[in-house]
Amino acid sequence: xxxxxxxxxxxxxxxxxxxxxxxxxxxxxxxxxxxxxxxxxxxxxxxxxxxxxxxxxxxxxxxxxxxxxxxxxxxxxxxxxxxxxxxxxxxxxxxxxxxxxxxxxxxxxxxxxxxxxxxxxxxxxxxxxxxxxxxxxxxxxxxxxxxxxxxxxxxxxxxxxxxxxxxxxxxxxxxxxxxxxxxxxxxxxxxxxxxxxxxxxxxxxxxxxxxxxxxxxxxxxxxxxxxxxxxxxxxxxxxxxxxxxxxxxxxxxxxxxxxxxxxxxxxxxxxxxxxxxxxxxxxxxxxxxxxxxxxxxxxxxxxxxxxxxxxxxxxxxxxxxxxxxxxxxxxxxxxxxxxxxxxxxxxxxxxxxxxxxxxxxxxxxxxxxxxxxxxxxxxxxxxxxxxxxxxxxxxxxxxxxxxxxxxxxxxxxxxxxxxxxxxxxxxxxxxxxxxxxxxxxxxxxxxxxxxxxxxxxxxxxxxxxxxxxxxxxxxxxxxx
Amino acid sequence: xxxxxxxxxxxxxxxxxxxxxxxxxxxxxxxxxxxxxxxxxxxxxxxxxxxxxxxxxxxxxxxxxxxxxxxxxxxxxxxxxxxxxxxxxxxxxxxxxxxxxxxxxxxxxxxxxxxxxxxxxxxxxxxxxxxxxxxxxxxxxxxxxxxxxxxxxxxxxxxxxxxxxxxxxxxxxxxxxxxxxxxxxxxxxxxxxxxxxxxxxxxxxxxxxxxxxxxxxxxxxxxxxxxxxxxxxxxxxxxxxxxxxxxxxxxxxxxxxxxxxxxxxxxxxxxxxxxxxxxxxxxxxxxxxxxxxxxxxxxxxxxxxxxxxxxxxxxxxxxxxxxxxxxxxxxxxxxxxxxxxxxxxxxxxxxxxxxxxxxxxxxxxxxxxxxxxxxxxxxxxxxxxxxxxxxxxxxxxxxxxxxxxxxx
Numbered sequence: 001x002x003x004x005x006x007x008x009x010x011x012x013x014x015x016x017x018x019x020x021x022x023x024x025x026x027x028x029x030x031x032x033x034x035x036x037x038x039x040x041x042x043x044x045x046x047x048x049x050x051x052x053x054x055x056x057x058x059x060x061x062x063x064x065x066x067x068x069x070x071x072x073x074x075x076x077x078x079x080x081x082x083x084x085x086x087x088x089x090x091x092x093x094x095x096x097x098x099x100x101x102x103x104x105x106x107x108x109x110x111x112x113x114x115x116x117x118x119x120x121x122x123x124x125x126x127x128x129x130x131x132x133x134x135x136x137x138x139x140x141x142x143x144x145x146x147x148x149x150x151x152x153x154x155x156x157x158x159x160x161x162x163x164x165x166x167x168x169x170x171x172x173x174x175x176x177x178x179x180x181x182x183x184x185x186x187x188x189x190x191x192x193x194x195x196x197x198x199x200x201x202x203x204x205x206x207x208x209x210x211x212x213x214x215x216x217x218x219x220x221x222x223x224x225x226x227x228x229x230x231x232x233x234x235x236x237x238x239x240x241x242x243x244x245x246x247x248x249x250x251x252x253x254x255x256x257x258x259x260x261x262x263x264x265x266x267x268x269x270x271x272x273x274x275x276x277x278x279x280x281x282x283x284x285x286x287x288x289x290x291x292x293x294x295x296x297x298x299x300x301x302x303x304x305x306x307x308x309x310x311x312x313x314x315x316x317x318x319x320x321x322x323x324x325x326x327x328x329x330x331x332x333x334x335x336x337x338x339x340x341x342x343x344x345x346x347x348x349x350x351x352x353x354x355x356x357x358x359x360x361x362x363x364x365x366x367x368x369x370x371x372x373x374x375x376x377x378x379x380x381x382x383x384x385x386x387x388x389x390x391x392x393x394x395x396x397x398x399x400x401x402x403x404x405x406x407x408x409x410x411x412x413x414x415x416x417x418x419x420x421x422x423x424x425x426x427x428x429x430x431x432x433x434x435x436x437x438x439x440x441x442x443x444x445x446x447x448x449x450x451x452x453x454x455x456x457x458x459x460x461x462x463x464x465x466x467x468x469x470x471x472x473x474x475x476x477x478x479x480x
Numbered sequence: 481x482x483x484x485x486x487x488x489x490x491x492x493x494x495x496x497x498x499x500x501x502x503x504x505x506x507x508x509x510x511x512x513x514x515x516x517x518x519x520x521x522x523x524x525x526x527x528x529x530x531x532x533x534x535x536x537x538x539x540x541x542x543x544x545x546x547x548x549x550x551x552x553x554x555x556x557x558x559x560x561x562x563x564x565x566x567x568x569x570x571x572x573x574x575x576x577x578x579x580x581x582x583x584x585x586x587x588x589x590x591x592x593x594x595x596x597x598x599x600x601x602x603x604x605x606x607x608x609x610x611x612x613x614x615x616x617x618x619x620x621x622x623x624x625x626x627x628x629x630x631x632x633x634x635x636x637x638x639x640x641x642x643x644x645x646x647x648x649x650x651x652x653x654x655x656x657x658x659x660x661x662x663x664x665x666x667x668x669x670x671x672x673x674x675x676x677x678x679x680x681x682x683x684x685x686x687x688x689x690x691x692x693x694x695x696x697x698x699x700x701x702x703x704x705x706x707x708x709x710x711x712x713x714x715x716x717x718x719x720x721x722x723x724x725x726x727x728x729x730x731x732x733x734x735x736x737x738x739x740x741x742x743x744x745x746x747x748x749x750x751x752x753x754x755x756x757x758x759x760x761x762x763x764x765x766x767x768x769x770x771x772x773x774x775x776x777x778x779x780x781x782x783x784x785x786x787x788x789x790x791x792x793x794x795x796x797x798x799x800x801x802x803x804x805x806x807x808x809x810x811x812x813x814x815x816x817x818x819x820x821x822x823x824x825x826x827x828x829x830x831x832x833x834x835x836x837x838x839x840x841x842x843x844x845x846x847x848x849x850x851x852x853x854x855x856x857x858x859x860x861x862x863x864x865x866x867x868x869x870x871x872x873x874x875x876x877x878x879x880x881x882x883x884x885x886x887x888x
Contacts (some may be wrong), residue, residue, distance in 0.1 A: 020517070024540050027531065028524045033502050045516055072518060073503035091516030111516065113507050119804070136559065137506045262561050329500035329562025385497065 040081040057173030070139035077419030110141020126211040129156035147196030149414030154372035167206035171445040199451035215280035224271035231273035232347040234300035248372030265320035332381035340404030375413035490572035505556035522556035553776035553809035608664035636663035638686035651681035660692035669869030695735035730775035730847040755787035762877035771840040775847035795877035812853030
């Protein structure tokens with residue numbers, strides 16, 4: 001609970017009904033899309049940059065943690081108030097302020113829903129490229145904070161490649177613009193530091209993003225494979241042939257079963273794994289590329305190749321892929337997933353390790369991932385109502401991540417480090433690296449009031465890292 | 481604690497557990513879209529009911545407002561990849577909540593009005609007549625719900641023989657739900673719907689002594705009242721043979737499909753049925769710009785989105801324009817606009833932006849509640865856009881009936 005004087009100050013800034021402090025209501029805000037939760041002391045809804053700045057000033061004066069929150073669809077606990085404090089909700093800041101069709105940019109408030117921007121931009125023949133699977137609900141502000149990816153980021157790049165500039169509020173409540181209208185950055189790339197800082201360096205109040213021209217032609221191909229290994233080989237073969245599709249996604253048979261149950265998109269439920277490949281561009285090139293890809297997939301044991309014939313069919317295939325994680329609820333009520341990344345060539349190895357770990361803990365695992373990027377999403381499926389299972393789930397997750405790191409990979413491709421993976425940061429970074437990051441954090445937020453307990457290993461956390469072992473693994477790894 | 485968990489008996493823990501907390505439903509929820517609050521989202525409501533059910537959060541009267549504020553539009557159900565049966569959860573949750581909460585005059589009055597009025601065709605007819613007189617003397621504009629009403633005309637009357645012949649050879653025999661408020665509020669829609677059926681070669685039977693289907697009762701947690709009406713109506717429907725029971729009000733259609741297992745497969749929305757049996761080629765094109773607002777109980781509860789659009793597109797061609805967020809609720813939601821006027825208006829405000837942006841002359845709907853709400857919104861903004869039932873829009877493509885009487 002906040003002191004009542006603070007609550008009153010907050011109410012004066014944002015209005016009476018925009019501060020929620022009823023204890024039982026606050027419980028509803030304890031989680032995001034991940035599994036760990038913590039109850040905030042207050043939820044504050046800001047509608048303007050000024051309000052965000054004023055709320056942060058009040059919090060700074062009273063040393064209250066601030067955790068910016070969008071739609072709460074994040075998968076690493078980024079919006080969870082693990083140290084209590086104020087959940088600063090930006091979901092009412094959902095105006096698209098400007099679309100510049102000549103410069104091909106958009107200026108948006110942080111609460112704008114990702115898909116909404118693409119739908120509006122489509123009226124001008126444009127689209128916003130990063131497309132997280134939660135794009136129907138997640139916000140651009142959250143995307144920028146987490147540096148989100150998505151299926152099409154294989155070709156188009158992740159959020160940071162599309163943010164031109166941002167208006168941000170720092171820990172002292174001051175408002176600043178970093179970078180701006182032009183893509184050429186001079187001097188230090190401050191915007192690059194802030195995108196992906198997971199709310200630990202600033203609150204984002206406006207975002208200027210690039211829009212791209214909608215490609216005149218798109219082709220989407222579905223292919224079945226006898227096993228995950230053969231599908232992984234096919235992925236390597238496609239990229240090895242110097243073809244970078246717009247998206248290259250894989251799902252295993254567990255995932256396909258759950259997805260088919262809801263979407264009826266025509267995914268083959270008897271396959272060991274399926275690949276979804278998309279290419280875009282001018283029609284001549286997509287046709288040529290698709291033919292080449294088809295040949296490569298077939299010669300790598302791919303079968304049942306089916307190209308989407310209509311936009312509706314294509315949409316359905318994508319709806320199935322993007323709803324995949326939610327669809328897993330049909331198997332078990334809870335999922336726990338890490339999104340580690342390995343060099344593509346290591347996919348078969350890491351997937352067999354993931355399978356073994358799942359078997360060892362007797363936990364079902366569903367794989368759905370951005371195969372082209374080597375970005376895994378092994379979903380450990382369980383029922384939270386079974387209290388015994390939680391430690392098993394966490395250990396299994398940890399071991400999977402460890403396998404990723406030992407194969408020369410890293411902790412996260414797009415979900416962020418947040419609360420779930422900060423304890424593992426020393427696997428990747430040595431003390432010097434972490435110290436350098438800490439110094440950036442201290443320069444911008446000396447009192448550590450912005451999203452505390454995230455990204456950096458938390459010395460006060462009671463969480464035990466079972467596989468502590470050596471640090472700085474990625475730096476030392478000799479796999480290359 | 482144990483008393484808390486045992487008192488939520490209708491809520492099923494397994495239903496609640498299907499929610500994986502992914503949040504994909506959030507922006508599909510009209511109340512989340514206007515408030516931006518987790519507590520007014522499907523995920524938040526499920527989380528709240530789950531805590532109640534499991535006894536991890538005490539029941540608190542204050543929090544019931546989050547359940548009350550749910551429109552029951554079920555848009556979330558359509559976008560939920562995990563298959564959460566939200567409609568079933570919220571109906572059970574509401575019934576459970578009714579057992580525990582303090583009585584309120586507003587809810588008591590609405591229940592009495594439902595039981596004493598809506599279930600009784602004669603009383604309802606009288607009320608309609610009284611309202612017409614009141615409207616003539618401008619008395620209805622004194623209360624909000626009165627202002628919502630369209631100007632009432634003579635109510636819909638089924639032919640004395642209870643049968644309307646097919647125009648041309650008879651291909652089907654269908655029963656038609658006249659219903660409770662439709663014949664009073666929108667008689668013209670009924671007349672046009674019956675004509676469309678006749679055009680499609682259907683003989684239309686009007687089951688005598690048929691009453692309200694009970695939808696309004698069930699949506700407000702009065703399952704007993706709904707059961708009584710069902711028992712009465714089932715006896716009526718069993719008296720004669722028909723190929724389909726055609727319904728031109730989406731809320732009733734959804735309820736009949738869910739709540740009348742004996743009619744399984746026979747209940748058809750007007751647009752669903754017409755798309756199935758086919759209409760003759762239109763005699764002329766509809767030459768005004770038309771857009772379509774989904775009724776939640778059609779698009780989400782019955783999963784019918786394509787058929788009405790196809791039918792309208794066939795008669796309007798390029799004059800049909802798609803509206804943004806057409807499948808998001810307008811805030812009418814049955815009695816919701818009366819019980820929760822503030823939220824209903826906020827949702828309507830957002831809807832009106834999309835409606836007016838289409839620049840259409842006509843917005844066509846398949847449910848009387850939506851029609852009333854949109855009419856009120858347009859009236860308040862001084863717009864000249866007209867709201868029509870989809871049957872009226874379709875009939876624009878067919879000249880006045882010279883081939884037979886309107887409804888005999």
